[in-house]
Amino acid sequence: MTEHEIPKAYDPSAIERHWARAWVRERLFTPEVAAQQRPPDKGTYSLCIPPPNVTGSLHMGHMLEHTQIDILMRWRRMQGYRVLWLPGTDHAGIATQVVVERQLAQEGLTRQQIGREEFERRVWKWKAESGDRIKEQMVRLGASVDWSRECFTMDAPRYRAVLEAFLRLYREGLIYRGRYIVHWCPRCQTALSDLEVVHREREDKLYFIKYPLAGAPEHVVVATTRPETMLGDTAVAVHPEDDRYRMLVGRVVRLPLVNRDIPILADEFVDRDFGTGAIKVTPAHDADDFEIGRRHGLAEITVLDEQGRMNEQAGGYKGLDRYEARLRIVDDLKAQGLLQKTEPYRHGVGLCDRCKTPVEPRISVQWFCKMNDPANSLAAPAIRAVREGLIKVVPEQYGRIYLDWMERIYDWCISRQLWWGHRIPVWHCACGGLTPAKDSRVEVVEGRPQAASPPEKCEKCGSAALTQDPDVLDTWFSSALWPFSTFGWPDDTADLREFYPTTLMINGFDILFFWDARMIMSGLKFMPRERAEERIPFRTLYIHALVRDPEGQKMSKTRGNVVDPLELIEEYGTDATRFTLAIMAAPGTDIALSPDRLRSYRAFANKIWNAARFIALNRQRAEQSGALSADFVTALLAQGPPDARGLTAPAWVDAWLSSRLHRLSRLVSQALEDFRFHEAAHELYHFFWHEFCDWYLEWIKPVIAPPSDAKAAADAEEQRAAWQALFTHFEWALRLLHPFMPFLTEELWRRQFDAEHSLALQPFPQGDPAGFNDAIEKEMELVQEAITALREIRAGMKIDPRKHIPGELSSTEPVVLELFRARRQAILRLANLSQLDLSAGPLAAEGGVLRHTPRFDARIPYSQSDLAAEIKRLRKEKEKLEKDLGAMRARLADEEFRRKAPDEVVRGMEQRQSEYNVQYEKVTRLLSDLENRYNSGAPA
C-alpha cells in the first residue's frame, strides 16, 4: 500500500481509538500548546464544562451536550480563537452517596455500620473509578478539552473556594442557622432544598375525621390526606368569616386517640371551599401548618422520627412506619366511630429527587443562604444581568423562565445531613456559640482536603472544646462557584484574568435553577471586578434539548430505555453518532434518538470515506503515471487555506463548486453562531453527498482519470488544473466537516494532505460573498435539469441504464443552447448518451419521448414508448399546471395585490405565469397529440 492509499473498509472504531489517544498525547487542546502551532488571531473563547456527576458513567444527555460544545469549540479554535474548554467532574453529594450506599447494601452493610471515615474512603475510591470512566468516555467522544486544567469540585483548590465563599457569606450575615420546617428524605435522612423535591400526581384518599368538641356532644369534621400526623395536631383552624364555624372559634376540641385538648382558631389561610372548611393544624409535619403555628404561637409536636417512623410522642403507635401507622389510626378511628367517610383523592406528592421516597416536611435546625436580603441581595443583580441582556439566554424563553423563578426566590437550605461533601466550616461549643474557620486555607489529609484553620476557641465563651458541624454543604454550593473556582479563585490568577467571564455555558433545562441561577448569583457576588459585565460567569447561556428514546419517552433507568453512548459509538462510530445528535438538535426541540437516523449518518460517514478513497486511488495512479508530482499537494498547501487559494485555470464545474463552497461556508458559520446545529449539519450533508459526490465527482471523473495512451498532451494541463481544484475543494469540505466529524476528517486530512499537523488547528473556511457566482449556479441548475429530464425519460421508458442512446435538447433561447453546447461532454456522460443533438426548433413527439420544461425541451428518439404511461403522466402535469395557473391568474387579477404587494413579488409572479403558460401550451399540445395517436391505435 502506498502512502495515500485508503483502506477499502471504513472502520470507525480503529480510527477513533487512534486519534482519541493521539489528541490527548499531543495536548493540542491546551491553548498554550495550540498557540505554538498556530498563534490565535482572534479573542478568547472559553467554556467550563458542566461537570458530570461522579455517579457512574456518561449518558446520552452528556453525549449530546459534549457534542454540541465540542462542535463549537473546534469551530472557534479553527477560526483562530484562543479556545479553552475546561473539563472536570462534580462530587454530586447526595447522588453519589446514594450510589455508594446501594453498593454497601449489596454487601449487607449500611454507612452507619462502617462509620463516617470508612464511608468517605469508599466514596473517594468510587469517585476515582467513576472519574476515570468519565474521562475515558470524553476522550472517546473526541471532546477537545484541556486535560491539563482538569478540576473536581472537591479537590483542594475547589475546597478552598468553597470555604472562602462560605466564610464571606457567613461574615456578611447571608448564611444563617435556623430551626424551620424543611423537606426531609426519610431514606437519605437529610434535608433537601425545594428544588430537590419532585412532585408526582398520586391516587390517594381524603379522610374525614370527627374531632369531638370538649365537653359537648357535637364535633368538628376535618379533612386530611395524612391522618397519621393527627397525633401531632395542636389546633383546628377555620376561616374567620366562615359562618358555619364562627361560633366555634375559641372553643376546644378533644383530639381523638391522644385525648389532648386543642383550640379551634381562625386563620385566613383556610379555604372555605375545600373539604369541610375546617383543617387540622400540625405545625411539625406540614409547611402551611408550620406557618399557622408560628402565627398563633402553637406548640410544634414532632411525631415522626428521621426515618419516617412514629416516635415516642405517638404513644402506642411508636415504632410504626408512617404508612402502617396511617392504616392503624384509620382503623382505630373507625372503631371509635370517628371516621365520617373517605373519598378517593388525586393530589401531588413530593418525592426525593434522588431516591423517589416521599419526602416528609420536618422541623430541624439547618443552614440557610439568604437570597433576597434587603441590604445585600444575591438575587437582585442576577435578575438585572439577564433582564438587561448582560447574559444572553438562548432560546430566549428560558430567560423568561429564569426571571420568573428568580423574582420569587426564597432562602436556600444549604446544609445536608450527609457524609459526602464539603463539611460546613463552623465549630460548635457547648455554650451554643458558633465559630467559623479562621480562613479558607485547605490541607490535604490522606488525599482528602479539609479546612486547615479550625478556630482555637469559641467566639462566644472562649472555650477550646469545639466540634465541627457534622453537616455538609448542598453539592450545588460548590457548583455555583465552578466558573471561577476552576480558574483558581480566590487567587487573582492569570487564567481568571484571561478566561473569565467565560464565553459560553451550555447545559440542559433541568439545571437552570439548580445551577445556572446560582452561578450567576455567585459570580456577580464574588468576582472582585467593577463592572457587572465582567463579573457574570458567562456571556451566553445556551439551553440544549433533551435526548429521548425513539418513542419520545424520557430516558430513565426505571423505564429501562437508557442508551449507553459507548454502545452507539461501537455500533455506528463516534462521528456518525455525533453527526446524528447535531443534525437532530433543533433549538427547543427534544431529540427522539432513532436507529434509523444513526444508520443513515453512518452511511454518510461511509460516503465521505469512499469519496476520499476514490480520490486517493486516482491520485495514486496519476502519480505513478507522472501526471501528478509527489509534492503536488504540499505545494498546494503552501498556497494557504483552500478558500484563499487562487486556482489556476479553473474549469467551469470548479467555478461552480467553489461558489457553492463559499456559500456553504457562510451558512455553516452563521448557523453555528445561532446554535442552529441541525441547519449546519444538514447543509453539510446535502452539500457533500448531493453536490460534491453526485455531481462534482461524477462530472470530473473523466478529467482526472489517469492519462491513457491516447490522451493528448494538451489534456495534461487540464488534468492538473482539475486535480488542483479537486484537492482544494475536498480539503475545504473536510475543514467544514471537522467540527462535526473530527475523527474521520482528521484521518483523511492526515492521509491526504498533511501527516504532521492536525486538521483541528487549520483555519476554518469563512466563505466570501465575493466568491458567490450566481450566474454559474443558475447555469448549473439548467444543465442539471436537462440531464435529469433525459434520465427521467429513459427511466420512464425502462431503458437499461447502461445502454448508450441518442438524446436531443432544444430551446428557443440561444443562451440556453449555447450553454448546452458548452457542457455537451458532461451531458453526454451523465445522461449516458451516445450522441446529443441540439436544435432551436420544436421537437416532434413522434418517434420518441418528449419532455417539456419552461426553458428547454428534451427528447429521446426511440421507437418504443409507453403511450399510456406518458399520457397519464402528462394529464397529471397538466392538472397541476392548471391549478397553479388558476391561482396565479386570480392573484394577478387582484387590483389590491398589484397595488400593495412589493414590485418584486408581482414581477416574479408575472414571470412565472408566462413560463407556466408556455409550459401549459406545450404540455396540452403534446397531450392531445399523444391521445390522438393512442386512440387511433398508431404504433408507438
Next chain:
RNA sequence: GGGCGCGUAGCUCAGUUGGUUAGAGCGCUACCUUGACACGGUAGAGGUCUCGUGUUCGAGUCACGACGCGCCCACCA
C-alpha cells in the same frame, strides 16, 4: 391554579423577520453489482401543513378559540 412548548408526507422531523411551485432523512416502488461507495446509483409515488374564526393583497408562518400530546412552576389540607 398559573406558565411554556408541540401538532407539517407511512415514521422522525426542518421550514429565522408572512411573499413565488412546502423540504430532508428513513421507509416504500421500479430499474441498475457501471473500477469510490449496495452503508451505493438513477428515477418515482406520497402532504386539504390538527380543526375553526380572524388580521392581511397574500397565512404552514401572525392573533383568538377548540381538540390532542408533552413539560415546568405552585403551601391548598
